[in-house]
Amino acid sequence: MVYSEEWLKNTIHKGGREIPVEGTLDPYIQLYKRCWNYDHNQRPELEEIQESLLNLSGKENFGTSKFDEFILDITSKISNSNIQLSTN
Numbered sequence: 001m002v003y004s005e006e007w008l009k010n011t012i013h014k015g016g017r018e019i020p021v022e023g024t025l026d027p028y029i030q031l032y033k034r035c036w037n038y039d040h041n042q043r044p045e046l047e048e049i050q051e052s053l054l055n056l057s058g059k060e061n062f063g064t065s066k067f068d069e070f071i072l073d074i075t076s077k078i079s080n081s082n083i084q085l086s087t088n
Helices: 005-013 026-035 046-059 064-079
Strands: none
Touching: 005 064, 046 064
């Protein structure tokens, strides 16, 4: 189902969040929930997210290096970015 951008904004603003995919490991769900905390002061910083993902990926055996490649790619982008956040 496709939702309008306006509907999505309103749903998120009212506290709506997507349901984690069945089979997702609990540590990832907990990180996801922290990232989506309604109180932005309770959300982890990018560096903490990066560290958490690196730690979690080292503890799991996914049988492939695809996940590790993904994590390295994302952490590289985080480290090399100058993300500007809106103060509005």
